[in-house]
Amino acid sequence: MMQEDYLHKQAVAKILLAHQSMPGSLLPVLHGIQDSLGYIPEQAVADIADALNQSIAEIHGVISFYHYFRQTPPGKHTIRLCRAESCQAMNGKKLEQYAKKQLQVGFHETSADGMFSLEPVYCLGNCAGSPAMTIDNNIYGRVSPERFDELIADLKGAAQ
Amino acid sequence: MTRVFISRDATALSLGAEQVVQTLQQQATARNLPLEIVRNGSRGMFWLEPLVEVETATGRVAYGPVQASDITGLLDAGLLEGSGHPLYQGDIEALPYFKNQKRLTFARVGITDPVSFDDYVQHDGYRGLKNALKLSPQEIVKQVTDSGLRGRGGAAFPTGIKWNTVLNAPSEQKYIVCNADEGDSGTFSDRMIMEGDPFVLIEGMTIAGLAVGATRGYIYLRVEYPHAHAALNEAIASAYRNGYLGDNISGSGKAFHLEVRLGAGAYICGEETSLLESLEGKRGLVRFKPPLPAIVGLFGQPTVVNNVISLASVPIILDKGADYYRDYGMGRSRGTLPLQLAGNIKHPGLFEVAFGMTLRELLYDYGGGCANGRPIRAVQVGGPLGAYLPEAQFDTPLDYEAFTGISAVLGHGGIVVHDDTVDMAEMARYAMEFCVEESCGKCTPCRIGSVRGVEVIERIVQGTQRDQNTRLLRDLCDTMTYGSLCAMGGMTPIPVISALNYFPEDFGIKSDVDAA
Ligand SMILES: Cc1cc2nc3c(=O)[nH]c(=O)nc-3n(C[C@H](O)[C@H](O)[C@H](O)COP(=O)(O)O)c2cc1C
Ligand code: SF4
Ligand code: FES
Numbered sequence: 001m002m003q004e005d006y007l008h009k010q011a012v013a014k015i016l017l018a019h020q021s022m023p024g025s026l027l028p029v030l031h032g033i034q035d036s037l038g039y040i041p042e043q044a045v046a047d048i049a050d051a052l053n054q055s056i057a058e059i060h061g062v063i064s065f066y067h068y069f070r071q072t073p074p075g076k077h078t079i080r081l082c083r084a085e086s087c088q089a090m091n092g093k094k095l096e097q098y099a100k101k102q103l104q105v106g107f108h109e110t111s112a113d114g115m116f117s118l119e120p121v122y123c124l125g126n127c128a129g130s131p132a133m134t135i136d137n138n139i140y141g142r143v144s145p146e147r148f149d150e151l152i153a154d155l156k157g158a159a160q
Numbered sequence: 161m162t163r164v165f166i167s168r169d170a171t172a173l174s175l176g177a178e179q180v181v182q183t184l185q186q187q188a189t190a191r192n193l194p195l196e197i198v199r200n201g202s203r204g205m206f207w208l209e210p211l212v213e214v215e216t217a218t219g220r221v222a223y224g225p226v227q228a229s230d231i232t233g234l235l236d237a238g239l240l241e242g243s244g245h246p247l248y249q250g251d252i253e254a255l256p257y258f259k260n261q262k263r264l265t266f267a268r269v270g271i272t273d274p275v276s277f278d279d280y281v282q283h284d285g286y287r288g289l290k291n292a293l294k295l296s297p298q299e300i301v302k303q304v305t306d307s308g309l310r311g312r313g314g315a316a317f318p319t320g321i322k323w324n325t326v327l328n329a330p331s332e333q334k335y336i337v338c339n340a341d342e343g344d345s346g347t348f349s350d351r352m353i354m355e356g357d358p359f360v361l362i363e364g365m366t367i368a369g370l371a372v373g374a375t376r377g378y379i380y381l382r383v384e385y386p387h388a389h390a391a392l393n394e395a396i397a398s399a400y401r402n403g404y405l406g407d408n409i410s411g412s413g414k415a416f417h418l419e420v421r422l423g424a425g426a427y428i429c430g431e432e433t434s435l436l437e438s439l440e441g442k443r444g445l446v447r448f449k450p451p452l453p454a455i456v457g458l459f460g461q462p463t464v465v466n467n468v469i470s471l472a473s474v475p476i477i478l479d480k481g482a483d484y485y486r487d488y489g490m491g492r493s494r495g496t497l498p499l500q501l502a503g504n505i506k507h508p509g510l511f512e513v514a515f516g517m518t519l520r521e522l523l524y525d526y527g528g529g530c531a532n533g534r535p536i537r538a539v540q541v542g543g544p545l546g547a548y549l550p551e552a553q554f555d556t557p558l559d560y561e562a563f564t565g566i567s568a569v570l571g572h573g574g575i576v577v578h579d580d581t582v583d584m585a586e587m588a589r590y591a592m593e594f595c596v597e598e599s600c601g602k603c604t605p606c607r608i609g610s611v612r613g614v615e616v617i618e619r620i621v622q623g624t625q626r627d628q629n630t631r632l633l634r635d636l637c638d639t640m641t642y643g644s645l646c647a648m649g650g651m652t653p654i655p656v657i658s659a660l661n662y663f664p665e666d667f668g669i670k671s672d673v674d675a676a
Contacts, residue, residue, distance in 0.1 A: 023440075023459060024421075024441040024459070025441060026442070027422065027423075027441055028422075031424070062441070062442060062443050065426065065444060066424035066426050067424070067425035068383050085345045085503065085540055085544060086345055086503040088590070089502075089504040089576060089577060089578045089582070090504055121384060122597075123343065123346070123347075123384070124170075125171075125342060125347070125350075126170060126174050127346050127500070127502035127508070127574070127576070128171050128206035128508035129171045129175055129206060129209075130503065130508075132174060134384075138173075139170050139171075139387075141174030142174075142175065
């Protein structure tokens with residue numbers, strides 16, 4: 001077993017243990033794993049199924065139902081762009097096109113340098129600050145293409 | 161020590177509030193100015209955020225919108241004394257946008273420190289619970305019924321009647337579930353309450369627990385709201401510490417336990433039975449009704465499922481009485497509704513007002529028209545499943561029945577404004593596309609109908625057999641309306657058909673008026 005797999009397995013075991021007695025624990029478990037690993041690895045699915053006495057297919061069914069959960073590692077930063085109506089009314093589509101062009105990615109993709117994953121989101125509750133997006137846990141409003149470039153440049157700069 | 165208020169609200173943060181706080185703190189230290197920054201909720205006037213309010217001898221003085229780069233100039237001008245400056249707004253509560261609201265549910269938001277238990281109690285918090293503890297469950301339910309409160313999550317079902325069903329359902333374990341999924345685009349009132357006054361939601365849920373005999377509550381919160389999550393967890397921990405949650409609420413011997421559970425980006429999980437499935441750790445497939453969740457809800461037990469605003473409106477009803485709340489409003493829509501102005505609007509924000517104001521008044525007198533100065537062409541009221549309304553409908557009063565009368569919905573009170581560059585055929589197509597994305601897949605009219613809907617609208621726009629395809633679209637919408645298990649498939653036709661009826665020219669169709 002590779003070192004990373006081993007560390008993952010340990011993290012998953014810890015999360016499973018912490019949630020074992022909780023009723024309806026599957027979503028909290030999946031959140032816990034994604035929070036700590038960035039995604040839900042295939043091996044974790046088997047471990048969860050084992051611990052919760054469910055089939056692997058059932059766990060897969062739940063993961064795939066929810067847009068937020070992912071089964072592949074994300075880029076270093078995850079950008080979530082709002083596609084919903086209020087943001088559309090404030091040039092959200094232009095921002096979407098611009099972001100895709102600048103990062104050279106489509107939705108659900110990660111940039112070639114591994115820095116940015118781009119995800120669509122349907123409303124961030126920041127409709128009074130449309131168009132809106134988040135980068136990791138930070139929220140941004142009235143995002144112009146210039147502002148988008150600044151934020152990306154800051155993160156790239158920080159990575160160097 | 162001067163107290164300065166800068167919001168922790170997510171929209172304020174998205175516009176730079178955190179940088180303002182840091183810069184002000186640094187500069188105050190450098191200048192030796194004694195200062196305490198309170199992170200309040202937002203007043204809900206988002207064109208003024210980040211808003212900085214300074215406590216002076218004559219009351220709070222506001223400045224906004226403030227950027228970090230303004231701080232030096234503001235301090236030079238005498239910010240802490242409330243002196244004049246181009247960003248000076250004076251007393252925020254004297255501005256018509258604030259003054260002409262009726263803030264019942266939002267009474268404390270923007271005023272208090274949201275996670276301070278003491279602040280909450282000093283500003284009339286927990287008075288509703290105190291009264292409730294003196295009443296029988298039946299009497300609490302009666303207060304809520306008499307207040308006329310109807311669910312603010314969308315369906316406008318009378319809250320008291322729902323509670324009564326749960327009260328009368330015999331069971332060892334019952335639950336209070338707060339629907340904090342707030343999936344509707346253009347809405348953020350739930351978020352503002354959870355970030356700006358989380359204790360009022362906790363108090364409302366505790367009262368609901370006493371009313372129906374439930375000792376455990378869950379807040380099902382959408383994962384897109386990390387700031388609300390943090391504020392709720394802080395407030396819940398503090399309520400436990402202060403004996404207002406736990407096994408012995410405020411020394412009454414009654415128990416109520418509360419925890420937050422996160423959703424995972426599925427719009428359908430805002431539908432109450434899908435939400436319950438999700439809370440149980442399953443895919444969010446909508447359940448058949450009956451049985452109602454009030455009878456067979458979470459883990460098979462009787463469950464109250466209520467929206468954040470419904471529950472957060474309960475404390476003031478128990479504090480000031482059913483009559484006090486019921487005296488606001490019109491017809492069968494009693495009390496107040498926190499409206500949310502969004503999209504292309506000059507003054508986006510939260511506007512809590514008694515039912516009955518017209519859309520026109522709200523859009524122009526308070527909203528100030530489009531942000532870019534262009535004419536308003538269409539507004540969508542009530543989220544992604546709500547109707548698109550043209551100017552000709554703007555005199556409709558904000559009232560559940562009046563909206564039903566024009567085949568529209570008030571829903572959760574979100575209003576999204578579009579200017580005259582909007583392509584309404586594209587908005588209709590998007591409504592169908594959203595249904596494709598978010599359908600739970602359980603029934604065919606919704607799952608397949610929405611896919612067909614996207615195709616048919618595309619053909620109409622391209623001009624392929626336009627008449628025939630328009631008829632097909634209407635038939636398809638009928639099938640979705642009458643054949644869907646829940647309102648996801650059942651209401652997606654509302655934005656589609658309203659766009660088609662009011663803005664046929666965008667579909668390449670000559671308007672009915674021209675044709676006649
Ligand atoms: C597709 C769909 C999405 C919904 N989303 C929400 C939501 O995000 N928040 C909410 O409170 N109610 C939502 N509802 C309404 C709930 O099913 C339910 O009516 C509500 O939670 C009851 O609470 P209330 O009576 O206090 O409004 C949704 C309904 C449907 C059909
Ligand atoms: S209408 Fe759509 S969302 Fe509702 S139950 Fe049917 S498939 Fe699921
Ligand atoms: S519609 Fe984009 S944040 Fe709400």
